[in-house]
């Protein structure tokens with residue numbers, strides 16, 4: 001397809017590299033990082049890896065450069081900046097040696113074990129510079145799982161004579177990268193495996209990963225539209241807008257959008273869990289706000305609902321866990337299997353299952369993704385809340401109109417043109433991952449630290465994937481996975497919201513952030529997740 005004039009302008013954007021990655025040669029500082037015993041036992045090779053930080057150096061390398069051959073794969077859901085990671089890899093290896101080559105595995109990890117790839121040449125790369133989406137090589141959610149898939153992955157990467165493979169993915173995909181690195185080492189292969197932190201969800205986050213790429217662009221995209229809905233709400237004064245926001249589990253996206261827009265209320269899944277709030281308590285909170293606003297002459301408002309909320313409601317979570325156990329091993333559920341699974345539920349879960357509207361019941365029964373996750377993107381939690389409020393409000397003698405409108409903002413935020421932050425960040429990650437491969441590091445995630453600062457000052461590093469892993473129950477088994485970071489109740493962002501919650505509920509403090517800016521002061525804005533609002537900002 002043809003690019004728009006604006007896409008062509010963005011193609012010309014030159015990302016800024018951190019100092020530590022600007023020179024041809026690098027120096028390093030190493031650091032030991034703790035790994036859990038249960039992970040060390042299962043994956044001894046990758047557990048021995050150290051954290052390594054790049055330092056600027058002017059010293060020339062004594063080794064003459066030889067061409068590098070690197071494979072890249074995009075894994076899981078789209079996130080703006082994926083093409084810039086590849087661009088960072090491409091520019092790095094070509095700078096290193098003009099005969100270096102980059103190969104893109106097609107359609108996600110499946111492309112590795114089925115040997116589907118393309119070589120990324122100058123012309124193809126030029127087209128995708130600073131563009132959104134993953135369409136250059138596409139993505140997929142397949143996991144490298146079976147012995148045969150592991151063996152094929154190694155065979156095909158070896159046949160391509162790769163120096164390294166870069167897995168650009170979320171927590172599950174990087175878990176897969178870790179296992180692949182362990183497997184390659186155990187087979188005596190010299191092929192390095194490096195991960196890059198991708199996911200709009202913002203939950204691939206820990207002391208080493210400050211934010212995953214795509215979060216900045218996605219939250220800015222959603223906030224633009226939420227801001228527009230807020231102004232519409234206060235203009236017509238007749239609708240309650242329920243906006244569900246993508247983010248599989250953690251509520252980071254919803255919280256960030258709330259801080260950017262100041263909608264009347266955001267439900268935070270983690271708080272619901274922490275306070276053990278039942279579905280009826282959540283509806284109660286919403287109904288109280290709606291009644292009070294109605295009495296103040298306001299029969300309108302905007303409520304943000306994270307898509308992961310449903311899994312945090314204790315009784316729904318218990319139901320989902322039981323369904324997961326019951327459904328493990330089944331795909332393409334028939335009516336007979338559904339009945340069998342439902343009859344195996346505990347009394348309380350069965351009651352809840354039958355209480356839920358049929359649409360939600362069906363959505364809860366959808367096939368899990370290859371990593372065992374419930375497809376929360378398909379569960380219309382906002383509609384469930386609307387339906388329950390339609391029953392609850394009359395019970396409270398609510399005398400004002402309640403006209404709810406529902407929205408789901410999800411896919412439209414994952415493939416936008418990357419913000420300057422994501423364009424720079426991803427370019428740095430691609431450079432960092434390639435440099436790690438060049439210097440023979442494996443089993444690491446490419447990371448940048450201090451990323452609330454200007455990009456030149458970011459510190460690029462490789463962090464052992466094993467240090468991020470723990471055991472978790474998936475598809476009825478305990479498996480080693482990278483831990484997801486949820487919204488913490490004592491985090492600065494949550495605290496900032498909590499301090500304003502009551503005020504934003506009843507006073508319409510709406511904000512319209514407008515579209516993503518690529519020039520001028522607003523183009524360097526970083527998310528609140530990186531730079532939380534101060535009391536003066538609120």
Ligand code: FBP
Pocket residue numbers: 075076077078079141169170171198199200201246247248307375376377414
């Ligand atoms: P990743 O974790 O792979 O980045 O994907 C996250 C996500 O965008 C979630 O926010 C959402 O629930 C899910 O993907 C949707 O999955 P799909 O693209 O398969 O519908």
